[in-house]
Amino acid sequence: MVTHCSPEMDVVVLNLPEVRPTLADVAHAAGVSLATASRVLSGFHQVRPETRRQVEQAVRSLGYVRQRAGRMRGPRRTGLIAVVVCEDGGRLFADPYFSRLLVGINRELTAADHQIVLLTAGKGHAGQSPALRLLRGDHVDGALMVSMLTRHAAALERVGIPVVSVGRPMCADPDRHSYVDVDNRGGAVRAVRHLVAAGRTRIATVAGPQDMTAGLDRLAGYRCALAEFGRDDTGLVxxxxxxxxxxxxxxxxxxxxxPGVDAIFVASDLMAIGVLRALRRTGRRVPDDVAVIGFDNAPIAGTMGPPLTTIGQPVELLGAQTARELLGHIDGTLTERAGHGTAVTRVGVR
Structure with missing residues (x-):
């Protein structure tokens, strides 16, 4: 199944639904772990009577109702969805891309009565990551993966829950996995074409990390566009x-x-801030001496001096669509093992 994201839907407003008690609230009120509360409500007998009474009392006092249980294929339901960011915590909280992504994810999950469990699995971790071990413990109904690498993809084969990746996963056979991606390559092509149309002749790039598909695809798009105009990228990457x-x-x-570079395509707006700083340090004017175009359309792009021209990607929509894909797999409304979708990009000139 291929899911297409409309480019017109660039703004996502987070409407908080009526707050309903979750399984996590029940566990907290009963003074037990989330797993224990889930076992009680799933009818497991290997639970102490006193513990069972505590959980049942918490259910009554909170008015907790298990949502959509009849639509689940398996015997358990927690109401929790793991969002696993395969980055170090510092990057997660420093880069506005992730907060925008979470807005879209949260909108869809709360509307479906699910709560987010935010986990990190740094790039140095493999299949033994604590986050990935948690996915194998029946604690969550499904998982959304962000910045997934080859070693994470291999470990996810054994978790036994639906998994959808935000962005094409970095692995040997990405089509085996469900994911929703952005047209990173096409966005980079648009950026270079825009610079060529503006009369720039020596166009360089500051590319993203090459262990991520976004970094690879944006560099590939840059090179493709230069080749389209018969230009070489030697020394410009x-x-x-x-x-x-x-x-x-x-x-x-x-x-x-x-030193004669007159334009730079930067693979993220956050990196573009550093690019502008370096240009100022070396006495170059933007855009008079060097034009700069970023990627992401981060909110900060419009506040910079001068404002940054950037390739816009619908980050909130990407998060929302990925969450919908996962919910479809959980509910059984999506029967294909792997579904893929692509969201479009466009140039935002400032």
Whole structure:
């Protein structure tokens, strides 16, 4: 099944639903773990009578009702969805991309009476990550993966719950997995075409990390567009990690190597902040001497001086669509093992 995201839906308003007690609330009120509360409500007999009474009392006092249980294929239901970000915690809370993504995810999940459990699985972790071990413990109904790498994909084969990736997973056979992606390659092509149309002739790039599909695809799109105009990228490609500092350092190295650069396509708006800082440090004016175009259409792009032209991607919509895909697999309304969708990008000129 292919799901298409409409480019017109760029703004997502988070409407908080009526707050209803969750299984986590029941567990807290009963003074037991989430897993124990789930076992009681699932009818398991290996629970102490006193514990069972505590959970049942909490259910009555809170007015908790298990939602849509009849639509579940399996015997258990927690009402919890894991969002596993395969990045270190520092990056998760520093990059506004993730907060925008979570807005879209949260909108869909709360409307379906699910709560988010936010987990991190740093790039240094493999299948033994505590987050991935938790997925195998019947604690959540499904998982949304962000920035998934090859080693994470292999571990997810054994978790036994529905999993959908935000973005095409970085693995040997991504089509075996359900995911919703952004047209990263097409967005980069649009960026370079825009710069060429503006008369720029020496177009460099600060590319994203090459262990992520977004980084790979945006670099591929840049190179494809240069080739379209018969241009070479020798000495014009630098790499960053999508963070501000890496953008600044990459640009300083670029200018040492190719001081005549008159345009830079930057693979993320956060890196573009660092690029602009480096250009100011070296006395170059933007856009007079060097034009800069970013990627993401982060809110900060419009507040920068000068405002940053950027490739817009519907991040909130991406999160919402991925959550809908996962809910369909959980409920059984999506019967195909793997579904893939692509959201479009567009140039936001400032």
């Amino acid at each position: 630098m790499h960053g990690d999508f963070g501000q500092a890496s953008g600044e350092h990459a640009t300083l190295r670029l200018l040492d190597r190719r």
